[in-house]
Amino acid sequence: MTLRIAVCVKYVPDATGDRGFADDLTVDRDEVDGLLSELDEYAVEQALRISEESDDAEVTVVTVGPDDAKDALRKALSMGADKAVHVNDDDIHGTDVIGTSAILAKALEKTGFDLVLCGMASTDGTMGVLPALLAERLNLPQVTLLSEVSVEDGLVKGRRDGDAATELLEAPLPAVVSVTDQSGEARYPSFKGIMAAKKKPVEELDLDDLEIDADEVGLAGSWTLVESVAARPARTAGTIVTDEGDGGKQLAAFLSAQKFI
């Protein structure tokens, strides 16, 4: 039986660009280029490794995002994923995390899966909660924030390095997994992979296809409300000294003046 792995990937504004907000207080997507969230590359990598380890597996990448989010799907396909699902609808603009999880859960159910893989957090919203919300909605065990993951005999096993302890975890499939950037360096797409990606199927879905009402999502359907956005005041230029043998002493004087010592 084919092991069906679905990987959730997000299209995000480039963190090295000047990220900002539009007039409706949502993320301004015109101002900077977007890309596949770097942390989701780790999820794609683990999906490919699990697929390579199993006799018969298929990796589908799934995204909820605007037209350009196709770039994120192409990147994942060029790394080696087999096919893609793109949920795209004007009414999705401004959806909060609860709404996003509803859309993704419906898309995953429609696509079919034995294992859902996610990144540990997006690089824009950085909430780190979507995988847990998917587990809740799909009524599946969550095996999240893993630095090591493997699938064997219908079980997913992993290691979670938490604040207070390292835990070894286990759950039967189907399950929702998220992996950290400690899980293993993501591969670069090869030229062959990039060429092959152009021919791989990308299925387009809108809200109607998922039987979701427009008023359940978008800004109007959000259960959170952004009231204001303000650029952080620029830091006042600090004092910078060059060490000429007494740099440590000068720093001590600064720390003392600030009452740290």
Add this chain to the structure above:
Amino acid sequence: MAEILVLVDHADGAVRKPALELLTLARRIGEPTAVVLGAGEAAASIAATAGEYGATTVYVADGAEFADQLVVPKVDALTQIAKDKGVAAVLVTSSGEGKEVAARVALRLGSGLITDAVELEAGENGPVATQSVFAASYQVKSAVSHGVPVITVKPNSAAPEAAPAAGTIENVTVAFTGNAAKVVSRTPRVSTGRPELTESAIVVSGGRGVGAAEGFAVVEKLADSLGAAVGASRAAVDAGWYPHSNQVGQTGKQVSPQLYIAAGISGAIQHRAGMQTSKTIVAVNKDAEAPIFDLVDYGVVGDLFEVLPQLTDEIGAR
């Protein structure tokens, strides 16, 4: 006054400082009550501490489930208590697990969710949270517009203030829903005796400039002279010089101390995402062009192996 339910994080039988910060913030928006889960015999003393910091009632639930299964038992308990008591908001510490617990509770309560708040105030329609986003380049104020607000708050967002309250214990029997991943084994992190990274008032971090695992000795000596926690950049962690649990940044710990000292760290955006909300920032770097100098209050262009030991000696001499 409406109940603001606070999930009390604890370790080794003691309350963790961020929980006291949550109780302090909760008083601004209502009457704080606390939830203590899976604390065993320590529950009574944890409840007493919660009472000292303003909790009028402390709901206590115990059971092997809290340790043997991932996240879900805590979700079961918190949701049950929030529903039974008709609370006005739920506050949880922003940690990997805390955020996941909060998210699932929000969904079960039919509520909106805000994560990583750094400030909380009362607004006309419930609590207003401030988030510091895009590597701290923007401050966003938002509120939950549907259901009981569920908000996670980053450590060091408020100074804990004692405010003695009843702290009356109410034992709760939780109906567990199951369907959670099993915790097969748990290896507690060995304590270094240094303060917890996210809770410490001062953090001294080393990066690739430290050069080798042994190079961290100068960073640790400075940290110890200041009573500080030790952090590391991902480059230092990836090189195997320092444990991942000490990594500061987007995919490590997010710290917000009174004083952050970066030694041999260039200041990449992903590192800044974890430390840019520090109150005072100091850097020591031999490259005057390093981007970290754009954010510092005080910077020394120099060799960290010269500057740090001299600073440590100066502190020792005071």
